[in-house]
Amino acid sequence: MRIGPGAAGQLGEVLRSLGLARPLIVTDPYLAGNGTARQLVADLAAQAIPATVYDRTRPDPTTTSVQGAVTVLAEGDFDCVVGLGGGSPMDTAKAVALLGTTGRPMRDYAAPTVTDTPALPLIAVPTTAGSGSECTRYTIITDDSGDTDEKMLCAGLAFLPTAALVDPLLTLPMPARLTADTGIDALTHAIEAYVSRRANPFTDGLALTALTAIARSLRTAYAHPDDLRARATMMLASTQAGMAFSNASVALVHGMSRPVGAHFHVAHGLSNAMLLPTVTAYSVPAATSRYADCARAMRLVGEAGSDEAAADALVAELRALNTDLAVPGPARHGIDPEQWERMTPTMARQALASGSPANNPRVPDQAAIEELYRSLMA
CATH class of the missing domain: 3.40.50.1970 (Rossmann fold)
Known part of the structure; x- marks a missing residue:
């Protein structure tokens, strides 16, 4: 490299x-x-x-x-x-x-x-x-x-x-939308690698390091595209997060994201961003301490305090980040709700077939994935 x-x-x-x-x-x-x-x-x-x-x-x-x-x-x-x-x-x-x-x-x-x-x-x-x-x-x-x-x-x-x-x-020529979507993609890689059932000490270090860097630099790279320090930090963090998930695998967000991209032609990073807060909130009860570690790596909370409060802060930050980076939900993106509902069972089956949901801390069945899809359109 x-x-x-x-x-x-x-x-x-x-x-x-x-x-x-x-x-x-x-x-x-x-x-x-x-x-x-x-x-x-x-x-x-x-x-x-x-x-x-x-x-x-x-x-x-x-x-x-x-x-x-x-x-x-x-x-x-x-x-x-x-x-x-x-x-x-x-x-x-x-x-x-x-x-x-x-x-x-x-x-x-x-x-x-x-x-x-x-x-x-x-x-x-x-x-x-x-x-x-x-x-x-x-x-x-x-x-x-x-x-x-x-x-x-x-x-x-x-x-x-x-x-x-x-x-x-x-990366300097990247427009704001691409900066946001790819940045949240890297964030998703780091979080999912850390909470994956296949996580290990090697991937944990890479994931937490990437989380610290992304939390510090993503909003800056989005708002100030010529800031080379922020761009360089995001580029390195993306590579570190890639190494982490390549060795620990991704989980439910990615499993659900791929069918959205395939059937509704939503960019991969954007579909991840749509899903990340909701899927994280669903998954937290099964790995509260791991999500709390993510929040602490992102400097959302201090070392003191409960894991539950830290995990709640992580979910709140993911929602705030989507607001700050103008991430639309499926409806605002222009997806027809009726077509979304028709495709929900197919998307859930394809998500499960990918194998990624099995790495999630809270492993869903088809009904649970369908409900998560529906909640995004609510």
């Missing part, structure tokens, strides 16, 4: 250190249009490393959209993939690096399958402070081959980048 302002400029050096020289850069139209991808290509060309850019990734990548990049990879002479962007380009790049070596459909790699087989080397260059995808062994691809639109969680070392260049300068 290379971390800090200017880290992205070390891509050529990192490629050479890995014995790589023919990268396919997988990114999105925005980063191709604003010059970020072009700058990477120019930097590599100056070091005699030719690079090709695939810039047709889409938000919430699907099996169909991924296949377009796989085709480009198969038609060229590439020895690695560079994922440039936020969670969606990174998820696409991870899928491409694997499918380009196996030729099998993405559905074969959906949870509960764990894929540790080698893929093409992947170098991650994140441009948002949220997904943590640069250091996780997960990718999420929507199956659009049928009528379910299921967001498939795919896991294993095959999806873990070989190297990551974590450069906060790349």
